[in-house]
Amino acid sequence: MRIRADCTQAAVVRPGDVGFLPSPMPGVERIMLDRVDGEVARATSLVRYAPERRFAKHVQGGGEECRILGGVFSDETGDPPTGTSVRNPIGSRHAPSSDGGRTTLVKLHAFSPDNRRAVVVDTRRPAFMPARWPGSASLALHVFGTERTEPVRLAPGAREPLHGHDGGEACLVLDGELADDEERHPAGTGSRRPVGSPHATFRAQGCLRWRKTGHLVGRPDGSGHRADRTRTSAADA
Numbered sequence: 063m064r065i066r067a068d069c070t071q072a073a074v075v076r077p078g079d080v081g082f083l084p085s086p087m088p089g090v091e092r093i094m095l096d097r098v099d100g101e102v103a104r105a106t107s108l109v110r111y112a113p114e115r116r117f118a119k120h121v122q123g124g125g126e127e128c129r130i131l132g133g134v135f136s137d138e139t140g141d142p143p144t145g146t147s148v149r150n151p152i153g154s155r156h157a158p159s160s161d162g163g164r165t166t167l168v169k170l171h172a173f174s175p176d177n178r179r180a181v182v183v184d185t186r187r188p189a190f191m192p193a194r195w196p197g198s199a200s201l202a203l204h205v206f207g208t209e210r211t212e213p214v215r216l217a218p219g220a221r222e223p224l225h226g227h228d229g230g231e232a233c234l235v236l237d238g239e240l241a242d243d244e245e246r247h248p249a250g251t252g253s254r255r256p257v258g259s260p261h262a263t264f265r266a267q268g269c270l271r272w273r274k275t276g277h278l279v280g281r282p283d284g285s286g287h288r289a290d291r292t293r294t295s296a297a298d299a
Contacts, residue, residue: 063103066096069230069278070256077250082110089115095252104171106232106252111160119157124171126150127204127211129234129272133164139182147203147211147272149181167234172277177206185213195222197266200273208276216240216266224260230278231255238269254278 066073075095082091089112097105104124111133128135130146137156142148150156152175181204190199190213197220200212208229213236216222232254233247240247242262247253255261257278 063097063100065094066254067098069096069254072256072259073254074245074247075252077248082108085109087117096254106167106169106172106254108165108252109168110165111163113163114161115163116159117157119155122150122152122154122156125152125154125173125177127169127172127274129167129236131165131167131236133160133162135160135164135166139180142182142184145186146182146184147213149179149204149211151178151180153178154180167272169232169274172274173209174207177209179204179206190215196220198222208279209274210276211274212272214271214273216264216269216271218266218268220266222261222264222266224263226258226260227255227275228258228279229276230257230259231273231275232277233274234272236270236272239267240264240269240271241267 066075073096075093080093082093084090085092091110093108095106095108097103097107108131126149128148130142130144130148132144134144135142135146135148135158137158139156183201183203185201185203188201190201192198193200193214197217198214200214202210202212204211233252235247235249235251237249239249242264244262
């Protein structure tokens with residue numbers, strides 16, 4: 063299965079472009095933003111879990127990064143609420159559940175096998191720090207080599223001048239809107255920009271977005287690091 067799999071090309075998926083579809087796991091639906099391979103895949107998805115879903119303990123064969131967009135995610139580490147970012151490294155094990163249902167942004171098989179740090183951060187609590195441009199603030203969740211994962215907040219009227227990312231960029235607009243003279247990225251928009259591609263200047267109408275940069279180096283098809291791709295549960299979608 064190949065969905066927006068060529069990471070040398072830009073991709074944008076706005077709300078309404080595609081809908082949630084059933085996964086092989088009952089009670090789990092997803093919007094596949096990009097995907098390479100079958101049910102064990104390098105993938106970026108919006109995943110929606112029905113209430114009272116529980117899953118057997120499984121190994122994260124290629125690692126998992128997720129942002130809880132709605133509901134509560136429960137496993138051995140606790141019950142992280144909406145707004146929490148979770149990173150389960152390659153080889154970690156968990157048995158997730160969701161009593162009330164949840165919606166999550168999930169990236170699978172997207173980082174180095176040498177990167178074994180687990181992360182659980184409730185991003186509603188720590189203070190954002192001033193970032194690169196006036197009116198911009200961010201919260202570094204995880205940094206390893208060229209890779210960086212962070213929520214970025216832009217104040218109303220803030221601008222990001224023309225720039226690029228040496229290692230590419232993937233974003234999900236969580237709240238508000240990014241816009242310029244050619245494009246609008248409302249809340250719920252997922253996007254990817256390839257290595258070195260310039261951004262058009264954005265005007266923020268007040269915006270919060272999840273962003274991962276630096277992870278597309280050397281990955282024309284997005285397959286990245288070839289860790290064990292046989293053991294990730296379909297529950298992770």
